[in-house]
Structures are given as C-alpha cells and as structure tokens.
Amino acid sequence: MxxxxxxxxxxxxxxxxxxxxxxxxxxxxxxxxxxxxxxxxxxxxxxxxxxxxxxxxxxxxxxxxxxxxxxxxxxxxxxxxxxxxxxxxxxxREDRAGAASVRLVSNILRSGPSYGYGYGESTRSPRVLLRCAAEPRALVVGEVLVRLLAAQGIQAQARVEIEGEGEGDRRVPVPGADDRVIDVRPLPVAPADRDALLSLGHDAGRWALLYPAGRDRVRAGGEHLAQRESNPLFRVRYAHARTRALLRNAADLGFAPEPGDTDSAGHPAATGRTRTTDPLLTALADHPRVLAQAAAHRAPDRLARQLVAVADGLWPLLPTVLPVGEEKPSAAHRARLALAEAAGTVLAGGLSLLGIDAPDHL
Known part of the structure; x- marks a missing residue:
C-alpha cells in the first residue's frame, strides 16, 4: 500500500x-x-x-x-x-509495504516522464482557455498550465488568450459553449526586476517565475544561479544529473536497475525496513496527486516544490547505490539503482512540464 x-x-x-x-x-x-x-x-x-x-x-x-x-x-x-x-x-503488513514500493518503482519506470498523468480531471472535461495578461510571469505560468492541464486529460487545444492594451493587440480565441475561461493573474514582475530576470537565462529565469506562489513576489537575484545547496533549482537539477551518473557507473560495473527490496542485512543505511528511503518513496507516490492539484488550482509552484521534495528525499539514498570497495553488486544495489532511476525520471518529467532542462551532466 x-x-x-x-x-x-x-x-x-x-x-x-x-x-x-x-x-x-x-x-x-x-x-x-x-x-x-x-x-x-x-x-x-x-x-x-x-x-x-x-x-x-x-x-x-x-x-x-x-x-x-x-x-x-x-x-x-x-x-x-x-x-x-x-x-x-x-x-x-511488511510484505505489503515492500511489495508496494516495488510496484511504485516499476510503475514509474514503465510510465517514464508521463508518470502521474491523468490522475485528476476527466478526459471528457471541456476545453480550457487561459486568459493571461501580457506580462512575463502570467505568460510563463499560462504556458506551463497548458501542459499541466493536458497531462490531466484536458483537451490539448487549450490556448492562452493574451490581453493587450487595445483591441488591436489582442489574440482572442472564441470560446465554445462548454469552454471554461480562466484568468491567470499571478503577482506581476516588478518593472525594476525585469532586466535582472532576463540576465538569469532561460532555465533559472523560468524557475524564478514559477517557484513562488502566485501571490508572492518574484525574486530575480543571482541566488537562482548559485551552484550550492541553498538554491532549490540547483538541488533538483543536480539530483537528476546524479541519477544519470549512477546509471552510467553501474553499467561500467556490469549491473542494471531492477525494482526490488532496497534493504540489505548489515548495511548501515538499510537495516530492517529502512527509513532512509521513506521520504523519497512518499514523495514519489504523492507525485500524481501533486500534478493533479497543480493543474486544478492553477498553481505550477506546487510542482516546483514537489520536485525539491523528491530531490531532497533522494540524497540519503545516493551513497548506498553503488558497491563500495570489494563489495559485489547485489540485488539490493540493483533495487536502489532502480529507485534512484525512478526519482530521476520524476525529476526529468517535472522539469519538462515547467519548461526547464534536466541535464545529464552538471
């Protein structure tokens, strides 16, 4: 379960x-x-x-x-x-707890980056038209919401209606009788911050716009470019890159990921039913609900914070994935590698929905 x-x-x-x-x-x-x-x-x-x-x-x-x-x-x-x-x-029940973890990892690896899609709204939902102000943050949020809604089965024709200053500046799709028209109006970027936002580049700039809740002010400082743990975007992208590196290193050692029991008798990080993987498993299992809530509440910041939770839950697992010294690859190593790959898959899929690159090397 x-x-x-x-x-x-x-x-x-x-x-x-x-x-x-x-x-x-x-x-x-x-x-x-x-x-x-x-x-x-x-x-x-x-x-x-x-x-x-x-x-x-x-x-x-x-x-x-x-x-x-x-x-x-x-x-x-x-x-x-x-x-x-x-x-x-x-x-x-212990057998159910272990089986649920294996089933979860297998499901993620089988689904790939689309894991968690279709958890929320019905595929029969009417088309949604997102009406966004002609302002950087609203436009980026609207673009991401189109992808989040599509992931929940909302018709892919969902478009963004851009309001300009005058009628000549507007691209107005005609709503159908059953269409929902939703205003997307996060707190705008302050005019004084727009140049600083542009200097962040594509990925960090998008993260700066999407990570705060819609009612919160965008911070366009250099902290989004910092290569350290205090930067949530760095933690997420670095965690993904580490999972890719583990897969490459495991291949060099001659073993591949295989969902299974991550416990290993005598291992300091995995004795009995290990607690080190619980936060990660909880975050991975919760991912479909978070995607659905991000779409339902028009809040891509929920997805951004979810990716940080997955990345932070991954860190305790990383040192246990590869054999140490003369240790031979075991079933537990293969299972931990599969769990790490599943986490990397969720991180890559979530970053893609946000329109941010998930690098294999960082």
Missing part, C-alpha cells in the same frame, strides 16, 4: 464513518499521511482526527478511535494506534 493508496483508505474510512452516523462532518478533499514524527510509531501517521474533531463536535481521541476501528479491518494494515492528542499511527 503506497502513501497515496493509504491516504485514500483513510479518506474512505472517514466517509464510511459519516455514512454510518458516527461522525457528522464534511468529508475532506484529501487526507495527508506521512512518516511519523518524534514520539510516533508505525509506518505512517495522520492528523485527520485532530482536523475533524472541532467540526464533528467530538474530542480528537474520540474521532481517532472511530477511525481506528475501521482501519484495523483493512487488508494490508497490520495495526493502528492512537498517540498524543489524537494522532493515528498506521503499521502496514
């Missing part, structure tokens, strides 16, 4: 509790599950009981107990415990 599958399972438990009259609340749009924090236990934790307590008119512990009684009956869940003021801590 992947994090996305578990999130749906918890959401289904909430819905069944509401239908049975045990809870009187509006069913949330989604439920977040993530590895437990300090004091937690199990494989994943969720704060959904705390979020529902006040609207339900019950204590968080009572809500957690209602949901626990339903979740423990789900195939694939070994145990559910309630800790603190009402945190639900969920333990998966």
């Amino acid at each position: 992947t994090p996305v599958e578990l999130s749906r399972t918890v959401l289904h438990a909430v819905r069944r509790a509401v239908d049975a009259g045990e809870l009187s609340v509006s069913v949330p749009e989604r439920v977040v599950v993530k590895p437990p924090g300090p004091g937690g236990c199990g494989d994943y934790a969720t704060t959904v009981a705390l979020q529902l307590a006040r609207p339900a008119g019950q204590s968080a512990l009572r809500v957690a107990g209602v949901l626990r009684d339903r979740l423990v009956l789900v195939d694939g869940i070994r145990d559910v415990s309630v800790t603190g003021p009402g945190f639900l801590n969920i333990s998966l």
Whole structure:
C-alpha cells in the first residue's frame, strides 16, 4: 500500500464513518499521511482526527478511535494506534509495504516522464482557455498550465488568450459553449526586476517565475544561479544529473536497475525496513496527486516544490547505490539503482512540464 493508496483508505474510512452516523462532518478533499514524527510509531501517521474533531463536535481521541476501528479491518494494515492528542499511527503488513514500493518503482519506470498523468480531471472535461495578461510571469505560468492541464486529460487545444492594451493587440480565441475561461493573474514582475530576470537565462529565469506562489513576489537575484545547496533549482537539477551518473557507473560495473527490496542485512543505511528511503518513496507516490492539484488550482509552484521534495528525499539514498570497495553488486544495489532511476525520471518529467532542462551532466 503506497502513501497515496493509504491516504485514500483513510479518506474512505472517514466517509464510511459519516455514512454510518458516527461522525457528522464534511468529508475532506484529501487526507495527508506521512512518516511519523518524534514520539510516533508505525509506518505512517495522520492528523485527520485532530482536523475533524472541532467540526464533528467530538474530542480528537474520540474521532481517532472511530477511525481506528475501521482501519484495523483493512487488508494490508497490520495495526493502528492512537498517540498524543489524537494522532493515528498506521503499521502496514511488511510484505505489503515492500511489495508496494516495488510496484511504485516499476510503475514509474514503465510510465517514464508521463508518470502521474491523468490522475485528476476527466478526459471528457471541456476545453480550457487561459486568459493571461501580457506580462512575463502570467505568460510563463499560462504556458506551463497548458501542459499541466493536458497531462490531466484536458483537451490539448487549450490556448492562452493574451490581453493587450487595445483591441488591436489582442489574440482572442472564441470560446465554445462548454469552454471554461480562466484568468491567470499571478503577482506581476516588478518593472525594476525585469532586466535582472532576463540576465538569469532561460532555465533559472523560468524557475524564478514559477517557484513562488502566485501571490508572492518574484525574486530575480543571482541566488537562482548559485551552484550550492541553498538554491532549490540547483538541488533538483543536480539530483537528476546524479541519477544519470549512477546509471552510467553501474553499467561500467556490469549491473542494471531492477525494482526490488532496497534493504540489505548489515548495511548501515538499510537495516530492517529502512527509513532512509521513506521520504523519497512518499514523495514519489504523492507525485500524481501533486500534478493533479497543480493543474486544478492553477498553481505550477506546487510542482516546483514537489520536485525539491523528491530531490531532497533522494540524497540519503545516493551513497548506498553503488558497491563500495570489494563489495559485489547485489540485488539490493540493483533495487536502489532502480529507485534512484525512478526519482530521476520524476525529476526529468517535472522539469519538462515547467519548461526547464534536466541535464545529464552538471
């Protein structure tokens, strides 16, 4: 059971509790599950009981107990415990946890850069016309939204309507009866920052426009060109380049990626059910939902931040991928290489949607 599958399972438990009259609340749009924090236990934790307590008119512990009684009956869940003021801590069956990771990596490698497409809106959705002001940020955001919408099955004919100062400056596609016309109006780039933005070049300039939320000001400083960890764009592109380098180095050593168990007895970074890969697996499993939300909320910044989460989750895995010293390539090495390749695939696909290059060497 992947994090996305578990999130749906918890959401289904909430819905069944509401239908049975045990809870009187509006069913949330989604439920977040993530590895437990300090004091937690199990494989994943969720704060959904705390979020529902006040609207339900019950204590968080009572809500957690209602949901626990339903979740423990789900195939694939070994145990559910309630800790603190009402945190639900969920333990998966070990065989299911490992199988889900293998299934996730296999799915990403099979799907390639289009992994996560079609998770959200229906292919029967009407065409969308994006009406963007004639301003650099709005035009770039609109261009990216066309690709995000297409990835969710919205008709590829979605176009950007550009508003100029006068009627002669406008290219106005005629909306159909069922078309949705949506204004794309992020906070514009300040006139004083436009020259600095141009000096960043294509990739860094696009990142500077897309990484902040639409309501936040664009920062066009040289920090977007810095080759260091403080620069999110550098972390994302460097992480992708490292995955490509690992594939080349593994080929030189005579082994290839193969989805499987990344654990290895006695390895300092992988003993039992390793925790070092959990953030990465969570981010990869969550990628389809993030793509859908970025399209639905017209927010490409959500995708940019998702790529940073994938890159940051990848770092602990990297030192464990290749054999060290006289160590021979093992099944665990092949599995870690497959997981690294999957992460690189998601990074490349996401950068492509943003219109940014994903270099093999950096």
